[in-house]
Amino acid sequence: MTPSATTRFAPSPTGFLHLGHVVSGLYSRIMAGEAGRFLIRIEDIDTTRCTPELTQALREDLDWLGLYSDGPVRQQSEHLAEYHAVLDTLRERGWLYPCFCTRREIAEAATQVAPDGSLVYPGTCRHSAAREGQGRDPVWRLDMGRALDVLQGVPGWHEVGHGRVAGKADAFGDIVLARRDTGVSYHLCVTHDDALEGVTTVTRGRDLYEATSVQRVLQDLMGWPEPVYAHHALILDAEGHKLSKRDGAEGVRVLRQAGWTARQVLEHPLVRQALEASLPTGVYSGG
Numbered sequence: 001m002t003p004s005a006t007t008r009f010a011p012s013p014t015g016f017l018h019l020g021h022v023v024s025g026l027y028s029r030i031m032a033g034e035a036g037r038f039l040i041r042i043e044d045i046d047t048t049r050c051t052p053e054l055t056q057a058l059r060e061d062l063d064w065l066g067l068y069s070d071g072p073v074r075q076q077s078e079h080l081a082e083y084h085a086v087l088d089t090l091r092e093r094g095w096l097y098p099c100f101c102t103r104r105e106i107a108e109a110a111t112q113v114a115p116d117g118s119l120v121y122p123g124t125c126r127h128s129a130a131r132e133g134q135g136r137d138p139v140w141r142l143d144m145g146r147a148l149d150v151l152q153g154v155p156g157w158h159e160v161g162h163g164r165v166a167g168k169a170d171a172f173g174d175i176v177l178a179r180r181d182t183g184v185s186y187h188l189c190v191t192h193d194d195a196l197e198g199v200t201t202v203t204r205g206r207d208l209y210e211a212t213s214v215q216r217v218l219q220d221l222m223g224w225p226e227p228v229y230a231h232h233a234l235i236l237d238a239e240g241h242k243l244s245k246r247d248g249a250e251g252v253r254v255l256r257q258a259g260w261t262a263r264q265v266l267e268h269p270l271v272r273q274a275l276e277a278s279l280p281t282g283v284y285s286g287g
């Protein structure tokens with residue numbers, strides 16, 4: 001925690017607010033510190049999974065909990081032109097290439113798994129500029145080898161409470177920066193917005209720890225500032241899986257309808273447990 005940190009809580013409205021979100025939101029607010037700024041951002045570029053109704057519900061639930069943004073709430077779907085401008089820059093510099101491979105072709109040709117569990121793209125279209133996709137739109141991939149040459153190494157990051165972490169971007173291969181369906185991507189939009197909003201401490205769950213390697217590459221390629229990172233512990237179910245929207249019992253709406261107060265939700269034992277595991281001793285004192 002730094003005295004003047006700017007943090008953000010960046011949920012994707014693919015379902016109702018649940019206790020996992022409460023942990024992320026509270027963690028972010030606490031990490032901003034008394035004098036810092038805590039921002040809320042709605043990451044809704046995937047318009048097939050994110051709906052205006054879910055965004056509205058998410059914002060209502062956050063208001064009910066008293067988790068307010070210290071600045072305007074940015075909604076990514078309203079800023080697509082800005083993300084396309086970043087893609088244009090990367091394309092003009094020769095760091096992106098179009099890829100027409102189908103999922104199936106990639107699954108058949110891939111031999112490696114990236115640190116986040118995804119398949120490493122085997123590079124088929126990198127070597128065949130003339131390849132076309134029988135009328136299909138391409139996805140646009142980052143030429144990771146070229147990017148790391150430009151940066152003269154693999155960027156790492158500072159993890160709050162741990163120190164310097166070595167990046168693993170080289171193990172991700174040529175990641176997609178413009179998806180076929182949305183025309184943009186999570187890595188692209190999140191790094192753009194973190195830079196634009198002056199986020200100094202990126203707070204989020206441990207499930208996105210590995211994504212940091214890729215995001216550090218984009219920041220350095222674009223000349224954006226390097227934030228520090230603070231990944232918090234997740235709420236896990238009895239089988240050790242991350243809590244998700246499928247676990248309706250932990251939905252904030254469900255608890256509210258069952259008579260819980262906002263304070264009780266903020267101090268829910270599962271929230272407390274995850275925050276106590278993530279924050280320095282004595283910092284968490286409930287909502």
Ligand code: GLU
Nearest residue numbers: 010011012043190203204
């Ligand atoms: N929108 C992402 C999610 O809901 C979080 C992005 C981030 O914090 O970097 O999983």
